[in-house]
Amino acid sequence: MSTAQGYNFAYLDEQTKRMIRRAILKAVAIPGYQVPFGSREMPLPYGWGTGGIQVTAAILGPDDTLKVIDQGADDTTNAVNIRSFFQKTAGMATTDRTREASIIQTRHRIPETPLVEGQIMVYQVPIPEPLRWLEPREGETRKMHGLAEYGVMQVKLYEDIAHYGHISTAYDYPVRVNGRYVMSPSPIPKFDNPKMDNSPALQLFGAGREKRIYAIPPYTRVESLDFEDHPFQIESWDQACAICGSADSYLDEIVTDDKGGRMFVCSDTDYCGERVAAGHTGEEQAA
């Protein structure tokens, strides 16, 4: 496939890619630390994955195989748009298969299929600052990170438990990376947080509008914040996937009528399809 006329490979000029790679290297060297970078205007709107796109563009080579997902699926509007952007500007191979991808750009999910060494996850990040809802000023939050002053976050989680009996954060659940920086995992459901811990894949995070890059190198400790007497817990469902019967994947809830009818299916469409191909069935298939 040929690349778009008049644009450099993967859209960004080589100077800009170099600048982004430097930021990535710094981010990898200081796990969980938010590195400011000269984010560019991209032909997709801010808030629609421009940070992730810039990171992918900076690391992408012609031999890479790219997978793009949004909400766990390859054919959601945002994923389709970004995939076609890279097909047009870089012309490398793309895939829906987690196992075949060398780079996976994602919004809101980590694939169910375990990642392996050599793979790179690129997360799209809207608000990179985990302390933002507690302190709106960037000047302040940078200081708090510098001093590892994370008491406010623990207090917030404690107050949740005192008010509701649970920590009420369901997604973008804060983690501590390598025992040092508290980091936003991007708005993935907390269900996916444990997949970040000790992952053999390199995990890169790009926030375009907020102009920050951060990273988790392979095999790095990633802990979800919690308390000894209120340990971190992930979502669970009473149902299994109606299509593939998986009882341990993250489920989407589909409303089937206006009388309270609903069904649950895997959010990760590749994982679900793979299970169906292997002969697994859910109640929907069996019916």
Next chain:
Amino acid sequence: MYVAVKGGERAIENSRRLLAEERRGDTSVPEVTLAQIDEQLSLAVDRVMTEGSLYDRELAALAVKQARGDLIEAIFLLRAYRTTLPRFGYAEPLDTVAMQVRRRISATYKDLPGGQVLGPTFDYTLRLLDFDLAAADNAPEAEAADAPLEGGMPRVTDILGHGGLIEPEEPRDEQEVGDLTRDPLRFPAERDVRLQSLARGDEGFLLSLGYSTQRGYGKNHPFAGEIRLGELAVEFVPEELGFPIEIGEITVTECQMVNQFQGSATEPAKFTRGYGLTFGHCERKAMAMALVDRSLRAEELGEQAKAPAQDQEFVLYHADNVEASGFTQHLKLPHYVDFQAELVMVRRMRETAANNAARNDDFEEAAD
């Protein structure tokens, strides 16, 4: 039953085609040309160039056409194009005294060297719909003056400066001018970067913020010292030549606000400045920018900064309409996964509450 399709490449492609068709509208109506947009919707082109930070009338007109007249969308298109352009270097600073003035007014002096030049403005029109304009074939003509305006019209702030009544504005040679499009915003931001951000900032946002300072949220007693509009030559020094050459001419609007400053124990009272500059003719924007520039100087002038318009992070982080529009509209993207996480959470919280209530009832019954 449920079909496992969430977006669909074909649906997206169809949506793009439909948009293209709607953009063109009824094909029995002639298609608008870039020259028509440039000539007859010139203020739209000016705004798109200013907030898109790219001086190119033709490309801006194309952006307006492609965006169906949605100016924020057009600004976005121009910005996304601009970011791909190579950077050859930086032009020499513009000297607005050298401007070929078409309009120049001062609200602080009745008359002044160079005079008041009204130029083309809505200011003196009655806002009555002109039904004659609804018909085609309008070719109004304005009478030309006997002689061209004299060049080198002094700026009002320079006139004030001679008496030491206004703070001097000295270039800082030791420090390079920042570039917001290459380096991320950092706080506290210096005035060069702040002005850059305001120049790119959304007109509506700055207008309301400037207005808020006039109504008392960070009041800074402004006078429109001078507003001028006209053409300026842009000069550039190519490395191989070592001297400046003229590379083109641009139209700019400049606004210099003159603001009060009470003085302090060490400094006598004097006037301070707020500055606004835009491409083309964007007077409202230039004035709003100057008001907000001045209000963002609160801290350096020893004023208490407590209004939104005086808060650097608040103003500069939210002034960019390409950023704001993208992030606001990203809410249209699918969020099923996070919403599902919230659903599970809310159901669980309700369950806990119901169990607690039931337990309390039991407890009360037992106590009865």
